[in-house]
Structure formats: structure tokens, C-alpha cells
Amino acid sequence: MLEQQLINGLTLGLIYALIAVGYTMVYGVIQLINFAHGEIYMLGAFFCVTLITAAGLPFYVAMLMAVVCCAMCGILLDIIAYRPLRRAPRLAALITAIGMSIFLQNLALIIWGSRSKPFPRTALPGYLTEQALTVGSVGLSWLQLFIFAVAIGMMLLLYLVIQKTRIGTAMRALAQNRTAAALMGINVNRVISFTFALGSAMGAVAGILVAIYYNTLYPTMGYTAGVKAFAAAVLGGIGSVPGAMAGGVVLGVAEALGAGYVSSLYRDGVAYAVMIAVIVLRPSGILGRAVTDKA
Amino acid sequence: MLELKEVQAFYGTIQALKGVTLEVNAGEIVCLIGANGAGKSTTLMAISSVVPVGGGTIAYDGRDITRLATDRVVALGITQVPEGRMIFPDLTVLENLRMGAYLRRDRAALKADEAHALDLFPILKERRKQLGGTLSGGEQQMLAIARALMARPRLLLLDEPSLGLAPIVVEHIFEVITRINTEGTTLLLVEQNAQMALQVAHRGYVLETGRVVISGTAADLLADPRVQEAYLGMDMA
Ligand SMILES: Nc1ncnc2c1ncn2[C@@H]1O[C@H](COP(=O)(O)OP(=O)(O)OP(=O)(O)O)[C@@H](O)[C@H]1O
Numbered sequence: 001m002l003e004q005q006l007i008n009g010l011t012l013g014l015i016y017a018l019i020a021v022g023y024t025m026v027y028g029v030i031q032l033i034n035f036a037h038g039e040i041y042m043l044g045a046f047f048c049v050t051l052i053t054a055a056g057l058p059f060y061v062a063m064l065m066a067v068v069c070c071a072m073c074g075i076l077l078d079i080i081a082y083r084p085l086r087r088a089p090r091l092a093a094l095i096t097a098i099g100m101s102i103f104l105q106n107l108a109l110i111i112w113g114s115r116s117k118p119f120p121r122t123a124l125p126g127y128l129t130e131q132a133l134t135v136g137s138v139g140l141s142w143l144q145l146f147i148f149a150v151a152i153g154m155m156l157l158l159y160l161v162i163q164k165t166r167i168g169t170a171m172r173a174l175a176q177n178r179t180a181a182a183l184m185g186i187n188v189n190r191v192i193s194f195t196f197a198l199g200s201a202m203g204a205v206a207g208i209l210v211a212i213y214y215n216t217l218y219p220t221m222g223y224t225a226g227v228k229a230f231a232a233a234v235l236g237g238i239g240s241v242p243g244a245m246a247g248g249v250v251l252g253v254a255e256a257l258g259a260g261y262v263s264s265l266y267r268d269g270v271a272y273a274v275m276i277a278v279i280v281l282r283p284s285g286i287l288g289r290a291v292t293d294k295a
Numbered sequence: 296m297l298e299l300k301e302v303q304a305f306y307g308t309i310q311a312l313k314g315v316t317l318e319v320n321a322g323e324i325v326c327l328i329g330a331n332g333a334g335k336s337t338t339l340m341a342i343s344s345v346v347p348v349g350g351g352t353i354a355y356d357g358r359d360i361t362r363l364a365t366d367r368v369v370a371l372g373i374t375q376v377p378e379g380r381m382i383f384p385d386l387t388v389l390e391n392l393r394m395g396a397y398l399r400r401d402r403a404a405l406k407a408d409e410a411h412a413l414d415l416f417p418i419l420k421e422r423r424k425q426l427g428g429t430l431s432g433g434e435q436q437m438l439a440i441a442r443a444l445m446a447r448p449r450l451l452l453l454d455e456p457s458l459g460l461a462p463i464v465v466e467h468i469f470e471v472i473t474r475i476n477t478e479g480t481t482l483l484l485v486e487q488n489a490q491m492a493l494q495v496a497h498r499g500y501v502l503e504t505g506r507v508v509i510s511g512t513a514a515d516l517l518a519d520p521r522v523q524e525a526y527l528g529m530d531m532a
């Protein structure tokens with residue numbers, strides 16, 4: 001029972017972590033909570049399914065293309081909605097972010113309708129729908145293993161990009177001091193675009209994984225996932241990438257345990273409770289440094 | 296090499312530069328002195344396009360760079376050591392240096408320049424794996440200069456390099472400034488320490504509330520009673 005809850009929680013937590021890094025990276029470079037990030041996650045799922053059902057593409061190809069499309073959507077989102085407000089008060093950008101979230105949600109409603117859709121399971125490689133192993137009452141599916149592998153792989157990749165590449169170093173420099181970064185010759189807008197692309201790609205992967213895992217997708221799916229991932233990012237310390245990863249996993253496990261041992265009614269409440277507790281007890285999060293408010 | 300004509304700059308409705316005209320010729324050290332709030336840093340930031348220019352023009356090698364983006368200005372060979380150093384606190388000393396060379400592609404020469412920069416400030420060599428934010432103020436200033444040199448600038452803008460440093464370190468920094476200049480880099484130097492600055496500079500400008508009020512050779516300025524009284528701390532009574 002406990003083991004099963006832990007496995008389920010870990011699966012969910014890795015997905016939250018994938019979404020949370022998008023919030024935290026964007027916050028790191030432009031100090032904006034990109035509320036439309038949850039919608040990019042939703043679009044990832046819809047793009048993937050549409051490419052499978054309407055274009056007849058094989059699953060892996062559809063997934064890759066959906067991720068690339070979402071990366072481009074992320075870049076466009078920044079250029080259209082946020083870039084014109086770079087010098088405006090932060091509240092203006094924040095309200096715009098909420099507006100973009102609502103806009104994208106409604107756009108999806110118009111295109112795909114409000115009814116939830118199943119994921120086209122027949123397009124999935126056969127093994128994904130089978131049980132990988134069962135020990136006593138604890139089961140682990142290939143799908144869960146697939147989620148573990150993809151999520152952990154993506155995060156390792158992200159870590160390497162941020163730590164080892166030229167543009168990754170530029171991202172870190174930009175997050176630490178924008179003026180100094182520009183004075184080094186860094187094209188600030190390009191690095192911001194890159195950050196959006198990277199975060200959106202991670203979010204899209206999460207959206208696809210969730211749609212497969214729960215076998216459902218709908219235009220408002222980005223809302224709850226977004227709030228939870230945001231809570232995970234806050235828990236880890238907004239702006240800290242390792243923090244967002246850890247925050248996601250902790251939150252996923254806490255949620256599964258809360259649902260398993262208290263009541264499944266409290267599942268969603270756990271995220272809010274965690275967020276409130278962090279804000280009250282340690283606003284800088286687990287791994288974040290204490291920051292003074294720059295607003 | 297660099298020519299500012301009637302350059303104006305605004306922070307919201309506050310006009311920080313009311314028409315600054317100055318020029319820097321290749322090979323020179325030009326210093327810019329003036330009281331707090333006179334607009335010295337703003338002038339450098341306008342040249343680097345960090346602060347938008349609200350009027351007037353900036354030309355570099357005869358080319359108008361007034362509205363160029365900051366990274367393009369850097370690409371042309373104008374690098375700045377900003378006021379307050381602006382070291383990247385969570386990057387190591389070595390990573391900070393490498394950020395300075397961000398636009399360079401000649402990897403082979405980079406290694407040599409890195410060694411050269413660390414030779415100018417041996418203390419940085421000992422600290423190269425340490426995070427920038429853990430360096431002392433003086434060490435950060437040295438790192439900021441070394442980092443700017445990594446770009447191989449043709450024109451280096453230095454904003455108060457001696458601020459808050461012990462006299463012996465200030466002396467070292469000024470030695471380095473002279474050395475960089477003899478090695479071929481042109482310098483525009485902002486300084487509170489007018490005495491020191493005018494000793495190494497060829498020419499100078501005095502800025503007062505956003506305007507150039509006095510200009511001339513370093514020797515002229517050192518001899519100018521207005522400069523002596525206001526900026527060299529000499530009592531004329
Ligand atoms: N970010 C800003 N917002 C508003 N006003 C500013 C800003 N930066 C500078 N100013 C104003 O512009 C004027 C010129 O400032 P600047 O920093 O260029 O002076 P400075 O000559 O470098 O002074 P210091 O010797 O103290 O460094 C000052 O009156 C200052 O108050």
C-alpha cells in the first residue's frame with residue numbers, strides 16, 4: 001500500500017517537476033510568473049494527439065513535433081505578450097500572463113471543444129500499456145517506467161544545457177544581473193526566447209505524459225497542473241531549477257500520501273496547503289536563497 | 296574614435312544628461328570627472344546603450360551607434376566595467392572571466408588571454424574556482440576589469456575603478472590602466488579620484504548636472520583653479 005502510493009506519487013511528482021522548471025526558469029530571467037505556462041502544457045497534449053489522429057503520425061514523431069511546436073509557442077508568447085512590457089511595472093506583465101492563460105484556454109476550447117478526449121492508445125507502442133512488474137500488491141507499469149525515464153532524462157539534459165553550454169551560462173548570468181549580462185555582449189532577448197523555448201518544451205512533454213497516464217485531455221487541464229507545478233516551484237524556491245525539481249517530487253509524493261491515507265478528496269488541497277505553508281514558514285523555499293523583494 | 300554630440304538621457308521625467316558633447320581619440324586615456332549625480336555613469340551607460348539616448352548622437356569610428364542594442368555595441372569593441380562592479384555572484388571567477396569573452400570565437404587565443412588577465416591580478420588566480428560573490432570588494436573590482444579585458448576591447452569604459460579600494464590597490468589598478476593603454480586599448484575613465492585620474496589621462500572633461508562645463512588636456516585641468524577647488528580638494532583661499 002505505502003509502496004504503491006510512493007510509486008504513484010513519484011510518477012506524478014516527476015511530471016510536476018517537469019512543469020515547475022518552466023515556471024522557475026522564466027522567473028529567473030525576467031521575474032515573471034508565466035501563468036500561461038499551464039496552457040503550453042495543455043497544448044502539448046493536444047498537438048500530440050492531433051498529430052496522431054488527424055495527421056496519422058507515429059507516436060514518437062508526433063510527440064517530438066508537438067514539443068517543438070510548444071517551444072515555438074513559448075517563444076511567440078514572450079515576443080507578443082511579454083516583451084513589449086519589459087520596462088513596464090511587474091504587475092502589468094503579471095496581469096497579461098493571466099490574460100494569455102485565459103486566451104489560450106479559450107482558443108483550445110474553440111478548436112478542440114470542451115469535452116475531454118481519450119488519448120489514442122492504439123497509437124502507443126504496445127508495451128506501454130502492459131504491466132512491467134508486480135511484487136505482492138505493488139505494481140509498476142511500463143508507462144510509469146517510461147514517465148520516469150523521460151522525465152529524468154529531460155531533467156538531466158536540462159541540467160547539462162544550463163551548466164555546460166554557452167547559452168546556458170548566459171541564462172545563468174542573465175538571471176544574476178541583467179545589465180552585466182548585456183554588457184558582456186549577451187543578446188538578452190535571444191536568451192529570454194531560449195529560456196521560454198526550453199521551459200515550454202519541458203511543459204509540453206509533461207502534458208503528453210499526463211494525457212497518456214490518465215488517458216484524457218481537455219482544454220482546462222493546464223489550470224490545476226499549472227497551479228500545482230507553481231506550488232512545487234515555490235516550494236523549491238522560485239528561480240532555483242534544482243529546487244523546482246525537488247519541489248515537484250516532494251509535492252507529488254505528499255499528494256499521493258495525502259490522498260491515500262487521509263482522503264482522496266484532499267488530493268488537490270495538499271498543493272495549496274504546501275504553498276501556504278511555504279509562504280508562511282520559509283518564503284524563499286527549500287533550495288532558494290533568501291531574496292529581498294525587488295518589486 | 297568615439298564622438299558624443301549633445302547627448303541627452305532621461306530616467307522617466309528626470310533629465311540626467313542635458314547635452315553632453317565629448318570625443319575620445321584612438322590611443323588616448325580620457326577622463327571624466329564631476330560631482331555625485333553629475334551624469335558620469337549615465338554617460339557611459341548611454342554609450343553602451345543600456346540607458347536609451349533621448350537626443351543627440353553617438354558615433355564610433357564614424358558610424359552612428361546611437362540606437363544600437365547593447366550586445367551590438369560590445370561586438371564593435373566597446374566594453375564597460377560598470378559602477379558597482381556587477382560581478383556574477385553565483386558564477387566562479389573563471390566563469391565570470393569567460394562571460395567577458397562571450398562574443399569571441401577564437402578559442403585558441405582565449406586561453407592565452409585568460410592567463411594574461413590572471414597575471415595582471417595574481418590574487419584572482421588563487422581564487423579562480425571561488426564564486427564571484429564571495430570575493431572581497433577589491434578582488435571583485437579586479438575581476439571586473441579582468442573580465443572586461445577578456446573581450447579584447449578597442450575602447451574600454453571604466454566607471455570608478457578605484458572606488459572603495461585601499462591606496463595600494465588603487466595604485467595597482469592605475470598601473471594596470473596605464474599598461475592596458477600602452478598595449479593599445481583606448482580608455483574612457485570615470486573617476487572621483489580626480490588627482491590620480493588626471494595623472495594617467497591625456498585629456499579630461501568635467502561634467503556638472505548633465506553638461507560638460509570644462510574640458511582640456513590633463514595638465515590644463517590640473518592647473519585650472521575651478522578644478523583644483525572643486526575636484527582636487529585644494530583650498531584656494
Ligand atoms: N535608475 C535611475 N532612476 C532615476 N534617476 C536616476 C537613475 N540613475 C541615475 N539617476 C539620476 O541621474 C543623475 C545622474 O546619475 P549618474 O549615476 O549618472 O551620476 P554619476 O555622475 O555617475 O554620480 P556618482 O559619482 O554618484 O556615481 C542623478 O541625478 C541620479 O539621481
Ligand SMILES: [Mg+2]
Pocket residue numbers: 335336337378454
Ligand atoms: Mg556614477
